[in-house]
Amino acid sequence: MPELENPFQDTQMQQHRAQPCTLVIFGATGDLTHRKLIPALYNIAVSGDLPPQFKVVGFARREKTDEVFRAELCEANAKHSRQGHNEQMWGSFAQSIHYHRSEFEDVDGYRALAGLLDAFDKERGTVANRLFYLASAPEYFDQIMEQLRKAGLNNGIGDRWARVVCEKPFGKDLKTARHLNEVVNETFDEGDTYRIDHYLGKETAQNIMVLRFANSLFEPNWNSRYIDHVQITCAENLGMEGGRGGYYDTAGALRDMVQNHLFQLLTLVAMEPPTDLSADSVRDEKVKVIRALRRLTGPEAVGQNVVRAQYTAGSVDGVPRVGYRQEERVNPESRTECYVALRLFVDTWRWQGVPFYIRVGKQLPKKATEISVHFKKPPQVPFATSVMIPDSENTLVIRIQPDEGISLRILCKQPGQALFVQPVKMDFHYSNSFGKASPEAYERLLLDAMAGDATLFARRDEVENAWRFIDEIEKAWHESPSPPPMCEYPAGSWGPKAADEMLARDGREWRRL
Amino acid sequence: MRAALEDTLSILGQEVPLGRVDRELKKLWDSDEAKTRASLMNFAIYSEDAAALPRNNRLLEELTSEHACRAMLILFQPDGPAPRARAWINALCRPYEGKKIVCSEQLSFVLEGGNAAQVQNIVFAHLDSDLPLVVWWQGDLTSNFEERFYSEIDRLFIDSAEWTHPAAEFAMLEDACNGATSEFEVHDLSWTRSHFLRSALAGCFQDAVALRRLPHIAQIEITHAPGQKVAALLLAAWIAERLGLRLDDAAKEVRFSKRDGGSVSLVLAEGLAGCCVQRLALTGPDLRAEVAREPRCAFVRVCTSCDGHAREEMLPADVESEAELISSQLSRAHGTSIFIDMVPLLRRMLAKA
Numbered sequence: 004m005p006e007l008e009n010p011f012q013d014t015q016m017q018q019h020r021a022q023p024c025t026l027v028i029f030g031a032t033g034d035l036t037h038r039k040l041i042p043a044l045y046n047i048a049v050s051g052d053l054p055p056q057f058k059v060v061g062f063a064r065r066e067k068t069d070e071v072f073r074a075e076l077c078e079a080n081a082k083h084s085r086q087g088h089n090e091q092m093w094g095s096f097a098q099s100i101h102y103h104r105s106e107f108e109d110v111d112g113y114r115a116l117a118g119l120l121d122a123f124d125k126e127r128g129t130v131a132n133r134l135f136y137l138a139s140a141p142e143y144f145d146q147i148m149e150q151l152r153k154a155g156l157n158n159g160i161g162d163r164w165a166r167v168v169c170e171k172p173f174g175k176d177l178k179t180a181r182h183l184n185e186v187v188n189e190t191f192d193e194g195d196t197y198r199i200d201h202y203l204g205k206e207t208a209q210n211i212m213v214l215r216f217a218n219s220l221f222e223p224n225w226n227s228r229y230i231d232h233v234q235i236t237c238a239e240n241l242g243m244e245g246g247r248g249g250y251y252d253t254a255g256a257l258r259d260m261v262q263n264h265l266f267q268l269l270t271l272v273a274m275e276p277p278t279d280l281s282a283d284s285v286r287d288e289k290v291k292v293i294r295a296l297r298r299l300t301g302p303e304a305v306g307q308n309v310v311r312a313q314y315t316a317g318s319v320d321g322v323p324r325v326g327y328r329q330e331e332r333v334n335p336e337s338r339t340e341c342y343v344a345l346r347l348f349v350d351t352w353r354w355q356g357v358p359f360y361i362r363v364g365k366q367l368p369k370k371a372t373e374i375s376v377h378f379k380k381p382p383q384v385p386f387a388t389s390v391m392i393p394d395s396e397n398t399l400v401i402r403i404q405p406d407e408g409i410s411l412r413i414l415c416k417q418p419g420q421a422l423f424v425q426p427v428k429m430d431f432h433y434s435n436s437f438g439k440a441s442p443e444a445y446e447r448l449l450l451d452a453m454a455g456d457a458t459l460f461a462r463r464d465e466v467e468n469a470w471r472f473i474d475e476i477e478k479a480w481h482e483s484p485s486p487p488p489m490c491e492y493p494a495g496s497w498g499p500k501a502a503d504e505m506l507a508r509d510g511r512e513w514r515r516l
Numbered sequence: 517m518r519a520a521l522e523d524t525l526s527i528l529g530q531e532v533p534l535g536r537v538d539r540e541l542k543k544l545w546d547s548d549e550a551k552t553r554a555s556l557m558n559f560a561i562y563s564e565d566a567a568a569l570p571r572n573n574r575l576l577e578e579l580t581s582e583h584a585c586r587a588m589l590i591l592f593q594p595d596g597p598a599p600r601a602r603a604w605i606n607a608l609c610r611p612y613e614g615k616k617i618v619c620s621e622q623l624s625f626v627l628e629g630g631n632a633a634q635v636q637n638i639v640f641a642h643l644d645s646d647l648p649l650v651v652w653w654q655g656d657l658t659s660n661f662e663e664r665f666y667s668e669i670d671r672l673f674i675d676s677a678e679w680t681h682p683a684a685e686f687a688m689l690e691d692a693c694n695g696a697t698s699e700f701e702v703h704d705l706s707w708t709r710s711h712f713l714r715s716a717l718a719g720c721f722q723d724a725v726a727l728r729r730l731p732h733i734a735q736i737e738i739t740h741a742p743g744q745k746v747a748a749l750l751l752a753a754w755i756a757e758r759l760g761l762r763l764d765d766a767a768k769e770v771r772f773s774k775r776d777g778g779s780v781s782l783v784l785a786e787g788l789a790g791c792c793v794q795r796l797a798l799t800g801p802d803l804r805a806e807v808a809r810e811p812r813c814a815f816v817r818v819c820t821s822c823d824g825h826a827r828e829e830m831l832p833a834d835v836e837s838e839a840e841l842i843s844s845q846l847s848r849a850h851g852t853s854i855f856i857d858m859v860p861l862l863r864r865m866l867a868k869a
């Protein structure tokens with residue numbers, strides 16, 4: 004029998020509505036659940052967007068009761084919730100939270116989980132959809148998938164769906180990513196697999212497509228005829244605080260940030276307009292950009308186009324900082340980069356000859372993620388007699404974080420008798436127009452996963468193609484007999500000299516942030 | 517009366533000469549660089565009730581904490597002696613993400629005597645350019661609600677529960693919406709207040725069994741607060757439109773007929789004071805879907821029983837304060853015409869009820 008439409012549904016005016024479901028979080032006593040997932044769910048509940056009869060089941064190995072688990076999450080929520088913490092609202096939301104103790108590798112624990120989910124369905128009087136969130140370290144993905152399969156939890160019951168959300172890191176190279184993909188796809192269809200990249204949940208990242216495709220001002224100029232080059236910077240003013248050196252030293256800036264977040268930003272800037280806004284049309288276009296990246300094969304190509312570096316002792320905001328190799332839980336002889344700058348080319352008709360410069364690093368002077376599009380200079384003929392400021396091209400800046408917004412640098416005549424031309428900034432700040440903070444990335448992403456919209460999640464081919472590109476750089480660094488050097492920069496500076504020289508060779512320089 | 521008004525005017529901020537509003541605003545911003553001015557729209561409250569001034573002033577403060585705008589408060593006293601207009605400016609500030617201070621600006625105008633054209637002029641002269649104009653027209657839609665004014669509006673808020681002559685005023689609203697130059701979207705707070713009931717009702721029919729029974733309903737029951745009959749009729753009109761029911765013109769009371777010939781009766785009951793619509797139930801053979809809210813309770817109880825199976829749950833009820841209602845509407849995507857499309861049916865129902 005064809006499914007009937009609920010005639011009252013359209014009162015729920017969001018574009019898409021989260022469907023009724025139970026969310027199971029694997030690794031629910033961890034940091035991610037406390038700092039991000041539960042506050043995100045609570046804030047979704049406050050906005051009235053949680054689906055009816057929603058439940059969360061936390062899965063981890065320590066013994067605890069629902070009450071203890073709720074009390075721990077309550078404390079975390081009070082600390083991290085974006086819209087504050089209201090006891091009454093929390094009390095009502097917390098009723099939906101349950102704890103399930105089991106080891107990841109114990110199939111009986113999953114059978115018991117299946118029993119618990121069935122009991123919830125009985126209580127509801129209807130079968131719910133199921134969303135499994137892997138908030139554990141990736142080495143457990145295999146086990147979790149296998150046990151879910153064995154317990155028959157990977158298939159929705161009747162017309163209900165079962166979906167899986169995977170946290171980053173999704174692999175550490177192409178081989179491990181492929182393996183993870185195979186394991187996940189043996190258990191869930193690709194259409195039911197949601198790979199988180201929280202950068203895509205950020206308001207400004209989503210705004211890139213709107214800016215490009217909803218404003219006739221930009222798109223006609225968005226190509227190699229008018230654009231000189233593009234820069235993407237992701238600067239952090241922190242190092243390895245809170246013991247994060249342990250994980251970071253096994254990954255490095257290229258794997259931790261470039262393969263996922265920065266490539267996502269790059270694809271949004273460089274993609275062709277999708278035919279529609281369906282998840283696959285958008286991701287088809289994004290993956291084409293990654294495939295069109297000019298490969299950097301061998302130490303020579305990598306040496307010319309990629310700069311890697313570690314920070315040495317220095318100071319940030321007046322506070323002394325130790326060098327990377329002196330950080331807690333970092334190998335004193337580490338060969339892991341905490342800064343990387345790349346010079347990339349997207350070999351498509353639109354971007355022929357336009358370099359994309361990307362840099363990401365720790366212990367830089369400030370925290371900022373920004374994209375800047377640098378337009379070509381005009382011929383300047385009518386102003387032959389005027390005095391131009393040298394660095395004076397039009398620049399469109401998209402600030403992803405913090406202080407999200409967009410600014411455009413244009414040229415103006417300075418008041419006075421002579422014709423002095425000055426760059427000025429037209430500046431849009433989200434805060435100045437909207438005056439209220441945007442939802443957290445995890446709120447948006449959780450709602451999308453519940454609504455079945457995968458647009459803001461990475462698809463298998465995106466992930467694998469990105470790793471294929473990254474692997475060649477890692478290979479040149481770690482497997483070649485004459486690898487490109489590991490450079491250094493003092494903590495608190497804007498990175499190694501070699502990165503400035505890479506742009507200087509092209510007659511360009513990094514934008515001042 | 518006039519003395520009482522005079523006492524409250526000080527809450528509006530700094531009084532400035534009407535012709536110098538822009539210059540004084542500039543001074544206000546130049547004097548404090550730590551503050552950032554934010555604006556996404558012009559939001560004007562139009563009222564003819566002097567007693568509502570303090571409430572409206574508070575409301576703008578609350579609203580601007582969620583929606584940065586150029587806020588305008590217009591108090592028009594048409595019966596004043598000689599025409600006289602006065603203006604005030606104020607900055608409504610709050611911290612943004614714990615770091616900076618973001619402010620909206622509020623302009624307040626009190627107009628005694630004078631006419632609709634003067635009101636329009638004051639509004640038009642002080643709009644933040646290129647930003648949409650949202651107007652909350654409080655109280656009755658009087659003859660001052662003129663085409664020259666509403667043709668400039670992008671979104672109009674009204675509260676039909678406050679109207680003295682709903683039938684006439686809905687007719688006026690419909691004419692205004694159909695005007696050649698008007699393109700505004702209407703939000704009736706009386707309709708917005710029942711949003712949570714509508715969402716909860718939709719929730720009842722997420723259940724496939726209940727959904728299959730829905731075409732067989734025979735009765736719509738609505739309990740409303742005293743004086744809130746129009747809100748109940750609006751809800752009934754919406755249900756009828758959603759289910760494709762037709763108003764039975766031959767019947768004396770409000771009754772609907774189905775496409776297949778059956779009929780659906782409407783039972784309205786007056787409940788206690790408090791929440792405007794308190795209970796809504798759809799009943800039919802082997803189906804009862806009921807959504808109810810106790811007075812002052814933050815939750816709605818939703819019960820669906822069909823085929824001998826009953827399900828009950830609690831959902832958070834919507835906000836109730838006017839500022840929150842408006843804020844929730846401003847946050848939603850616009851462009852829907854559900855409300856205004858219902859007005860013709862509602863007017864026919866009003867003629868019977």
Ligand SMILES: NC(=O)c1ccc[n+]([C@@H]2O[C@H](COP(=O)([O-])OP(=O)(O)OC[C@H]3O[C@@H](n4cnc5c(N)ncnc54)[C@H](OP(=O)(O)O)[C@@H]3O)[C@@H](O)[C@H]2O)c1
Nearest residue numbers: 030031032033034035063064065106107138139140170171
């Ligand atoms: N934290 C963040 O902000 C963040 C941001 C982005 C991505 N991520 C990713 O998210 C994942 C989780 O990060 P996290 O920081 O939340 O990790 P974490 O704090 O180390 O938490 C690990 C969780 O896994 C559970 N666990 C470990 N071994 C288990 C086993 N054998 N059986 C059952 N449960 C087991 C632990 O339960 P017990 O407490 O019971 O031992 C705990 O709940 C990682 O992949 C990380 O890369 C984290």
